[in-house]
Amino acid sequence: MQLNFNSPKPIYLQMVDETKKALVRGELAPGDKIPSLKERAQMSNVNPNTVQRAYQEMEREGLTETLRGQGTFIKNDPALLLHIRSEMAQTAVLHFIEEMRGLGIEAQEIERILRDQLSKEKKEG
Amino acid sequence: MQLNFNSPKPIYLQMVDETKKALVRGELAPGDKIPSLKERAQMSNVNPNTVQRAYQEMEREGLTETLRGQGTFIKNDPALLLHIRSEMAQTAVLHFIEEMRGLGIEAQEIERILRDQLSKEKKEG
Amino acid sequence: MQLNFNSPKPIYLQMVDETKKALVRGELAPGDKIPSLKERAQMSNVNPNTVQRAYQEMEREGLTETLRGQGTFIKNDPALLLHIRSEMAQTAVLHFIEEMRGLGIEAQEIERILRDQLSKEKKEG
Amino acid sequence: MQLNFNSPKPIYLQMVDETKKALVRGELAPGDKIPSLKERAQMSNVNPNTVQRAYQEMEREGLTETLRGQGTFIKNDPALLLHIRSEMAQTAVLHFIEEMRGLGIEAQEIERILRDQLSKEKKEG
DNA sequence: GTGGTCTAGACCACC
DNA sequence: GTGGTCTAGACCACC
Structure with a gap:
């Protein structure tokens, strides 16, 4: 999950792409829980709101789904x-x-x- | 010269790239005069400040040279x-x-x- | 009893409404015992705290009454x-x-x- | 444009709905410029970021389009x-x-x- | 702890 | 001035 803070490409979109790549490479699997907003924010040295925007975008694209209070998961779609x-x-x-x-x-x-x-x-x- | 105003890539860099491509494709030749700031700004529906930044960048990269009072030219380097x-x-x-x-x-x-x-x-x- | 976890309407209010609808539809009758907090929580896949808030609200609205040690009942008011x-x-x-x-x-x-x-x-x- | 700050419905979604209603009622027409983020924020007594989220949602739904540096417009689609x-x-x-x-x-x-x-x-x- | 919304305010590219 | 991104941090419903 390497982010380029100098790229003109917004960080939240870089995060979406990195998540997709991790899935495609098999580092994530359908159904997996992805890190919480706060965990990911700390890991990536980024504000939680930025992570949230990335997660929101992934949800909108049908890549993830959110269970209230439980976290965000890669959609379990083969x-x-x-x-x-x-x-x-x-x-x-x-x-x-x-x-x-x-x-x-x-x-x-x-x-x-x-x-x-x-x-x-x-x-x- | 198609610019994408929604791309995160800055407009002025898109303009630099488009000029390079026009040169490579033979639509521009070394020694050619390129449009003035104002002409280019009107053609591309862009603010003259943005064009100026593109022209500065091209000069910095050695792609163009400016002759006082005559305009800007693709460098005449084979x-x-x-x-x-x-x-x-x-x-x-x-x-x-x-x-x-x-x-x-x-x-x-x-x-x-x-x-x-x-x-x-x-x-x- | 379908709950929409993505609705902005709080879950506990959704539960109150669903109980009212069940009563109006005749699936519940005045005097009926309604499930215990834990039963309802399991049935609805919801935290017992959320159920408790729904039950409090129903009591407050005069829809139910609680008999110590016996459970919660739809008020017996024709x-x-x-x-x-x-x-x-x-x-x-x-x-x-x-x-x-x-x-x-x-x-x-x-x-x-x-x-x-x-x-x-x-x-x- | 009356917002209900006590509604569980998010303000940004209320703003989207109000804009749609204004359009349907003829108070806005296709092609019209809508207020800038900052104007709307002041008018509605809301944070500019909240307005931006509303505008972003409208763009995503194809209701509006944004011209860089010029503002946001109702899409000119009859x-x-x-x-x-x-x-x-x-x-x-x-x-x-x-x-x-x-x-x-x-x-x-x-x-x-x-x-x-x-x-x-x-x-x- | 988990995500969702909102405020406050900064900085940026472009007009 | 205009929207886009990001940070910082609050409060909320629900777990």
Whole structure:
């Protein structure tokens, strides 16, 4: 859960994204309780109201549900994980292609650039 | 030159990026005069102060130079275009890979997802 | 006895209303014993403190009476049922009219909208 | 714009409803600018953050749109007014019928009670 | 302890 | 001046 306090992207949205990623990576599972507002606020060194805004957004998106006085839980919906995974991957790939096209770079070269970078990282990593 | 006024990315940085992309795509060439603050402000429906900040940033990055009383010009440096192109493509591909890894998706599947999307767009487009 | 835990209306008041409705519908009768705090708390999946507050409120409104060691009973007052029925119906109709007037909808159209909805439900139901 | 500070219904939701009603009653029109956060906060004797939450909710529901630095406007969508009017009237009538059914009161008597109240108000008013 | 609402007030980008 | 984000901290209903 690394937050970038200098990013123009609001912290509460970064928190939503990080929660989705944790779910997709299997670090969270449907039905899991997520930390309370105050716990998360302390962990992330952020104001509880900011956490609340993130949790509110997640609830609005159908990612979590809240049980009064008990806390907030990842929705226990088996399709949720796959849905979020494909949604986020789709967003990322579309954004990438759009960026490259904005540079006048087309399909073949886009693929090549990705392949080059991946194999470069493999050698180095 | 499409600006997204709801993006958290500051408008002036969006303007810098759009100028870079126009250059890379060949819509602008080294040595070209770019619009005056006021022209650009009207074209983009943006406050002249915002344009000024974009122009300052471009100057700071070595992308443009201003000739007193004559206006602002894309720097007449033959290497500039290639440099910006590879810099922006590099940024995009690194960002994309990082996003996908954040979802627990690794090299092979990243390539597959990109390939799928590109061929899907080819069919549809 | 359906409680809405996301309603802004306090749970204990929802419980009072539900008890009144059960009485008016004849599911409870004057003189009937109502469940103990603990029973009701378990049935409704609610904290006993919340039930207690509901029971206090019902006592305060003259709806119930408690006999030491024997439990809580719907008051054995023949007029009670009719009184509550007309009071709740009155509250509902006044609230409805006020809502509709707030939308600039006047008597004739209010009646029409109600009639339409009732006949629609009749056909469907 | 009368707010009830003692209602359990959150103030920000009351503000959303009041704005919808003003629109339906014709006191606001599509395209109109609504008061700025600070103006509205002063007018309503409420904290600007509370107003902002109301405005945010209206934006989320597609009722308004925000132009950076210029303010918040009722969306200029001709269908909006009728849509909200019928949505709110529908909600009210369904709620009313449900309340009455909860009291064991059925169609004919529901209609009669409404008619009686309306003609009573006519005589008195 | 748990989330929900609200106040008070700061700082920011943009007009 | 305009809305957007964030902090700090209060009070509430419910557990």
